[in-house]
Amino acid sequence: MNDRFEIPARLRNTSIALIAIGVLTLIGGIAALLTSHVDTDRARFWTVLLHDSVFFTLITAVSIFIQAAVSLAQGAWIVAFRRVPEAIGANVWIFGTIATVILFLIVFTYKDSHGVNSIFPWVTPGDDKILIGKSPFLNKGMFVAFTLIAVGLWSYFGRKFRAMSIAQESAPKNDTKIYWKVFRLSGLFLLVYALTQMSTIPWLWVMSIQAHWFSTLFSWYAFASAFVSGMSLILLWVVYLKNQGNLRLVTTEHMHDLGKFMFAFSVFWTYLWFSQYMLIWYANIPEETQYFKLRQQGPYSIIFYANFIINFCMPIIILMARPSKRNYFTVSFMAMVIIFGHWLDYFQMIMPGPLGTEWHINWYEIGVFMGFVGVLIFTVSRTLTKSSLIPHNNILLKETAIHIA
């Protein structure tokens, strides 16, 4: 019985190569962009780092959320591959730390040539009445506090869930003490998550980039975007491990469930995306439409429509039929498409504010993205090797083995 995962040399080399590309891109970015005298070049250097670190932090934090949600619902379907979300969740602290460092550097050190923070304009409100009016919430103290609390709690819960799941392996057989402890902590985590990723964190990290504009369902929309790509990430790991001959309890039924999540939450994302768009389009109030004017009719229109086609049309056409959700190739292809699509979605949330027309998807954007992918593969695969891939002694193990979607 081979329940342990050993990192194949190819995966390790790929991840190290990707990290090397990321580091080289970062050095190139410092040389070419950070030291540039053009404001948008320096803004581009920081916003790209902000975009990727925030995106990866949010999609990895989804793994903790899905564990908590399924534990609270006493679902067994996830148990067959529970080690995958656990391993991703246990590495949230890495991405969270990177994101925190980058966000704090932007808030505290970044200034353009006019002495204005063009990424987070609320840092330097000047005599802007709207920004001064929002300053009780949008200020450095609140930003630092919410960021530290959110990243700290995600990191704690991510590691705690994994630790408890591993502790269950050495617990007496059929002992339910840890199970109920996980159950209670899951409820607590959902509360934490609702107050961070589903509300305050996207407001502060993403929405405050265009600080004049606001949308009440923005955080839900950002969460839906992160959730569907987080599920796709879990699915890619499961397919990879299955291809390596691990995870023998995972069957087509479990893949079908993951595919359903990808399909359903792509539609859910569209629902929120459209709800935000339609109300603003219909009311046509200048302070709200400035956001979509820039994206739909301005320089970002190609990304705006690509976003809709990749994240709604493709999943609904390709993933709707039952056989395509049970086919390993289709689901893993769609998972990659969805992760890329939602990366673009975050791109068009973040970039228009600081960069305006000067946006690029070029060597720097792609290099930094590859670097983050490298870090993700490297850290998660290392965590996966540290315990058995099948959660032995989990009281739902039999139920997951006979699971039918």
Place this chain on the structure above:
Amino acid sequence: MAIKKFAVAAYDDEAVLFPAVKKVRKSGYKLHDVYTPFAVHGLDQAMGLKETDLHIAGFIYGICGTSTAVGFISWIFTSDWPIVYGGKPHFALPAWVPITFELTVLFAAVGMTLTFCYLNQIMPGVKKHVFHPRQSDDLFVMAIELNDHTPEAEVIKFLKTTGAVETSVQMAEEGWWYGRWDEKEEYEALNAG
């Protein structure tokens, strides 16, 4: 619909029912249906039923709803009675999406419900033969269709070896019918004779 002869076996345990279903299929007798008091997982696979096409029907109903909504609204607002609302264009697609969505759901839901009733032959006011009064209470009831090549004595003997707690032979209408229960008396007469 035709009145046919059925051999009926009742089981009191799922664990006996599953091997019995397998044995019946292996023996080649024509399995008419299995009636259970609750949904038994895996029984459809054991009986060899094919995956339902209900969802394909649902998809078609949904597409019908979408095209009805978009077609009708766009006809009204662009050619039949064009009015400017709040400075919006006549062809104001985003504003129609909620209605289109609702009609898609409505068509799919109503259409699938009716198709489901038709496929399962259930409908308010429609009659269907009940093989065993306890099939909705605490027994799992299996009906096997008999013909000239399957003598009832042989089938009943076979069913008893599979662990049936009760067996009987019944003349029954195989499908649904719309009418009075008077016809029930005809069956009773048939079964008595």
